Amino acid sequence: MAFERTPTLDNLGEQLVHHAVQRFSGVGLAADRFALTLLVHPHNDDGCVVPLAWRGYASRGNAPFYPCSVVKVFIMAAVEAALVEGTLQNSPEIERAMCDMIRWSSNTATNYLIDHYTHTTGDTELPPDTMAQWAAARDRINGWLMSLRLQEFSGINISQKLMDDDRYGREAAFVKWGDENHHNRLTSDAAASMLARIMDGVMVNPEASARMALRLLRPRDATFSATPGAQINGYLAQRLPKSATVWSKAGWTGWTRDPRASYRRHDALHVSMPEGLRYTLAVFTEGETVSANDTVLPGIGEMAFDALSQAYPRGIAV
Numbered sequence: 001m002a003f004e005r006t007p008t009l010d011n012l013g014e015q016l017v018h019h020a021v022q023r024f025s026g027v028g029l030a031a032d033r034f035a036l037t038l039l040v041h042p043h044n045d046d047g048c049v050v051p052l053a054w055r056g057y058a059s060r061g062n063a064p065f066y067p068c069s070v071v072k073v074f075i076m077a078a079v080e081a082a083l084v085e086g087t088l089q090n091s092p093e094i095e096r097a098m099c100d101m102i103r104w105s106s107n108t109a110t111n112y113l114i115d116h117y118t119h120t121t122g123d124t125e126l127p128p129d130t131m132a133q134w135a136a137a138r139d140r141i142n143g144w145l146m147s148l149r150l151q152e153f154s155g156i157n158i159s160q161k162l163m164d165d166d167r168y169g170r171e172a173a174f175v176k177w178g179d180e181n182h183h184n185r186l187t188s189d190a191a192a193s194m195l196a197r198i199m200d201g202v203m204v205n206p207e208a209s210a211r212m213a214l215r216l217l218r219p220r221d222a223t224f225s226a227t228p229g230a231q232i233n234g235y236l237a238q239r240l241p242k243s244a245t246v247w248s249k250a251g252w253t254g255w256t257r258d259p260r261a262s263y264r265r266h267d268a269l270h271v272s273m274p275e276g277l278r279y280t281l282a283v284f285t286e287g288e289t290v291s292a293n294d295t296v297l298p299g300i301g302e303m304a305f306d307a308l309s310q311a312y313p314r315g316i317a318v
Helices: 007-027 068-085 092-103 107-118 128-138 140-147 169-175 188-199 206-216 288-292 296-311
Strands: 034-040 055-059 245-253 264-272 278-286
Touching: 007 034, 007 055, 007 288, 007 296, 034 188, 034 296, 055 188, 068 092, 068 107, 068 140, 068 188, 068 206, 068 245, 068 264, 092 107, 092 206, 107 128, 107 140, 128 140, 128 169, 188 206, 188 245, 188 264, 188 278, 206 245, 264 288, 264 296, 278 288, 278 296
Parallel strands: none
Antiparallel strands: 034 055, 034 278, 245 264, 264 278
């Protein structure tokens, strides 16, 4: 993944990971089931972010995880690209689904958008020849992602629908297509890169990035934070100061009756401070105990913010 390493961020990141595992090992955080990617966004003398000039740190950033609902950011970007290219026509229902997929993490909205993008539907079983055609059509969404030719996006998968429990019919067949695990698969590097590119205004195009950022914005008022599905409480932004503006997409699963897709808690967060600090942080965790714990990600989010605010109170100027 393309980011510049610095001694300050290397030390900050290593200390962050060390203290996180030390602090939360008793509630299920394990070094070999945890990944973190941190990107600091430099700004110029006018205070404007310099796109794609990130300074960063990653710990197990290329380790693959079942991504839960973090994958919805990638679905949103794919749909935005299709709208720009004219291969998909916008409508009030598509826009409503895009908003509900990101703001409230609706699986129904996500699956509706996947159907539109790939011109497939998930239903009863298909004969082998027809199923192969169906699988190829569903995989077109991965084709778009690979066309971006970004190293951190290689080897990941965004073609599966989002389920509240197990899969049936052609969806069950597709997730083990070719006797392999074809569940959605992301890394913290990929999640951080996608969110950072959106926030830098360079994913698809500036207008599409602005639309995506607006959907990802998380209000900081108590009413929104307490709303089910708000993805603040129990996640990276919970303990940040009220002066922080945050954009994020979290993901969580408990027991889904499929061990390959169960017990995960993730978040990808972008933070902007009035003083100039901007950063993107993606944290992936897995395990039954840590997935149920609502203090781990807020604690990591707070530790990262405190360390970055001390190291770069006005951000990084270039």
